[in-house]
Amino acid sequence: MSYQKLAVATVAALCLQLTACNNNDTAHSHAHDKAHWSYEGETGPSHWGTLSEEYALCGTGEQQSPINITESVTADLPPLEFNYSPIPVVIENNGHTIKMTASGTLKIADDEYQLLQFHTHSPSEAAINGKQADMVIHLVHKNAQDQLAVVAVLLEVGETANPLIQTLWDVMPKTVTEPQQHETQIDINQLLPEDKNYYTFEGSLTTPPCSEGVRWMVLKQPVSISAEQLAQYQSVYPKNVRPLQPLNGRKVSSSN
Numbered sequence: 538m539s540y541q542k543l544a545v546a547t548v549a550a551l552c553l554q555l556t557a558c559n560n561n562d563t564a565h566s567h568a569h570d571k572a573h574w575s576y577e578g579e580t581g582p583s584h585w586g587t588l589s590e591e592y593a594l595c596g597t598g599e600q601q602s603p604i605n606i607t608e609s610v611t612a613d614l615p616p617l618e619f620n621y622s623p624i625p626v627v628i629e630n631n632g633h634t635i636k637m638t639a640s641g642t643l644k645i646a647d648d649e650y651q652l653l654q655f656h657t658h659s660p661s662e663a664a665i666n667g668k669q670a671d672m673v674i675h676l677v678h679k680n681a682q683d684q685l686a687v688v689a690v691l692l693e694v695g696e697t698a699n700p701l702i703q704t705l706w707d708v709m710p711k712t713v714t715e716p717q718q719h720e721t722q723i724d725i726n727q728l729l730p731e732d733k734n735y736y737t738f739e740g741s742l743t744t745p746p747c748s749e750g751v752r753w754m755v756l757k758q759p760v761s762i763s764a765e766q767l768a769q770y771q772s773v774y775p776k777n778v779r780p781l782q783p784l785n786g787r788k789v790s791s792s793n
């Protein structure tokens with residue numbers, strides 16, 4: 538039990554650093570008093586900017602995510618060097634998403650980022666030529682200068698189920714919970730497509746407080762999940778996406 542408490546404390550600390558985790562619905566929410574937000578109704582995305590002063594950027598920001606990727610410029614971009622080792626499952630339903638606390642590193646040229654957590658949306662938030670994938674995994678990383686880099690892995694219903702997704706869904710909390718630590722180990726590499734070519738652009742967190750200065754990488758090749766896996770997720774979160782945001786002149790680069 539003490540390990541679980543430790544995990545909770547760690548995740549709470551991450552949330553404070555990231556200020557991305559709104560845990561208003563969870564038992565440990567009182568530690569950080571954030572305004573409640575949701576994906577529909579009076580606390581839905583079109584109201585986020587006015588729910589709290591801290592969320593103002595959700596309404597006034599000029600570099601907001603997600604975006605619809607229609608045009609991109611091919612550039613000589615550095616490869617994404619993932620260095621993820623097996624880690625125990627720490628899974629949480631925070632009232633907005635299913636979130637896994639995680640570790641590992643991502644190197645992009647000379648920039649090194651630490652993986653903090655990954656979480657899920659359905660459908661995918663970003664769109665490519667107006668089309669959203671069935672789901673997306675956001676792998677959230679931070680470097681020593683506290684700059685965030687998010688890698689988006691698109692998931693599409695296809696011929697094969699994903700083994701890592703199955704491991705996670707088997708223990709997925711259906712209702713809001715604190716982080717739950719399991720003995721099962723996971724290998725996040727199983728979530729990555731073989732082809733690591735990507736789109737990249739400047740954007741924001743896609744949840745309040747919508748902080749900008751986030752380096753986004755959307756992997757082009759989707760990963761296959763089964764129809765059952767999508768249905769299992771959607772029975773908990775049928776639609777947890779922020780609507781597409783205007784580009785406002787931002788350029789999208791492509792690695793190939």
Ligand SMILES: [Zn+2]
Pocket residue numbers: 656657658675743
């Ligand atoms: Zn996300």
